[in-house]
Amino acid sequence: MPLRRTGSRVVRARPEPVEEPDRLIAAIAASSDRDAFTRLFGHYAPRIKGYLLRMGCEAGLAEELAQEVMLTIWRKAHLFDASQASANAWIYAIARNARVDAFRRERVRASAVESPDVTVRDDSDARLWLASVEMRLPDALAELPADQAQAVKSAFLEGLSHNEIATKYELPIGTVKSRVRRALLALRRALERRR
Amino acid sequence: MTPRKHPSKATLSAFATGALAPGAAFVAAAHVRHCERCARDVRLLEAVGGALLDQCAPAPLQPDALQAVLTRLDGPPPPRETAGHEDVVDPRTAGPWRWAGPGLKRATIAGAPGPGECVYLLRGGRGAKVPRHGHRGPEQVLVLQGAFTADGVVYAAGDFVEADGRHQHGLEVVSDAECVCLVATRGRLRLHGAAGWLQPFIGL
Numbered sequence: 264m265p266l267r268r269t270g271s272r273v274v275r276a277r278p279e280p281v282e283e284p285d286r287l288i289a290a291i292a293a294s295s296d297r298d299a300f301t302r303l304f305g306h307y308a309p310r311i312k313g314y315l316l317r318m319g320c321e322a323g324l325a326e327e328l329a330q331e332v333m334l335t336i337w338r339k340a341h342l343f344d345a346s347q348a349s350a351n352a353w354i355y356a357i358a359r360n361a362r363v364d365a366f367r368r369e370r371v372r373a374s375a376v377e378s379p380d381v382t383v384r385d386d387s388d389a390r391l392w393l394a395s396v397e398m399r400l401p402d403a404l405a406e407l408p409a410d411q412a413q414a415v416k417s418a419f420l421e422g423l424s425h426n427e428i429a430t431k432y433e434l435p436i437g438t439v440k441s442r443v444r445r446a447l448l449a450l451r452r453a454l455e456r457r458r
Numbered sequence: 459m460t461p462r463k464h465p466s467k468a469t470l471s472a473f474a475t476g477a478l479a480p481g482a483a484f485v486a487a488a489h490v491r492h493c494e495r496c497a498r499d500v501r502l503l504e505a506v507g508g509a510l511l512d513q514c515a516p517a518p519l520q521p522d523a524l525q526a527v528l529t530r531l532d533g534p535p536p537p538r539e540t541a542g543h544e545d546v547v548d549p550r551t552a553g554p555w556r557w558a559g560p561g562l563k564r565a566t567i568a569g570a571p572g573p574g575e576c577v578y579l580l581r582g583g584r585g586a587k588v589p590r591h592g593h594r595g596p597e598q599v600l601v602l603q604g605a606f607t608a609d610g611v612v613y614a615a616g617d618f619v620e621a622d623g624r625h626q627h628g629l630e631v632v633s634d635a636e637c638v639c640l641v642a643t644r645g646r647l648r649l650h651g652a653a654g655w656l657q658p659f660i661g662l
């Protein structure tokens with residue numbers, strides 16, 4: 264991961280600008296653009312697989328689900344609404360759902376539920392808010408105290424419950440809960456302060 | 459429809475991180491879809507998840523993975539085996555409806571629950587009662603239409619109710635229109651990564 268220096272602080276380089284994956288997803292939606300898909304695949308597929316591995320999927324399942332998530336991105340590109348979510352957040356939600364769904368399938372093999380895809384909200388402020396969130400989150404995360412950052416990452420990237428985090432790091436459950444809560448509050452405050 | 463009763467912050471966090479049990483997540487997603495307040499919380503949490511995903515250490519896929527996916531792009535979508543978070547519950551398409559007590563009917567939603575869970579629609583007319591009962595595990599209820607009371611509190615369309623394993627409650631339909639609820643329950647079976655968020659409520 265390249266580093267850049269700001270003042271005396273060394274921080275991680277930002278992820279790609281948010282406009283870029285947005286545009287690629289829009290190109291897929293508008294014209295089934297395989298070139299755009301290939302570029303999205305190059306950036307996201309290995310990260311999705313890395314995320315699934317961290318979430319505890321075994322390697323074969325992580326590979327299979329990463330490919331499924333990319334297929335879902337292709338099929339649902341027309342549902343991506345940049346006023347509702349950044350590309351990162353949208354893809355994250357698809358990857359998370361794919362893992363939950365795989366978990367479901369362990370027992371369930373049949374579905375009786377139809378699945379029309381909906382969700383349209385008119386929320387013109389949301390786009391601006393999300394753009395600012397997307398830009399500021401990496402720095403806001405980097406500014407979290409180490410113990411809080413670890414708690415948040417354990418929750419998001421390892422799928423650990425509060426109890427499991429407590430066991431893993433030999434901490435009281437109350438400490439874990441307050442760290443996660445304080446971390447999310449701090450993130451929210453950091454994001455709103457700089458809005 | 460503006461819901462007044464919402465999932466706890468812990469439940470929304472568990473939903474956003476994928477730690478909530480699949481059936482509970484199905485019910486939570488149905489609430490979030492119609493609740494601007496919770497949708498905003500979930501958007502923030504998913505933005506955090508998205509930022510962390512983008513910073514994840516890349517794990518190379520198989521050398522032929524891109525080609526394999528490209529050849530599948532125009533193929534038919536795979537048959538659905540499960541109901542995803544984005545699925546919409548329509549009482550008219552669920553079923554079959556079975557007797558669930560005087561004035562009550564229930565229809566299972568097969569694709570939504572995870573191991574050890576049960577997800578179903580429950581409906582009843584004015585005055586229909588579910589007697590006082592407890593749960594061995596947590597229960598999530600979303601009111602889809604109509605209203606019921608439990609412990610003197612009225613729950614109306616859009617409201618989300620969470621009950622823990624120790625809590626005893628009974629409920630009664632109080633709306634003129636039929637009341638329809640989406641319910642997820644879980645027994646004693648524990649799920650990896652899912653139960654802990656709810657354990658403080660269950661008292662395990």
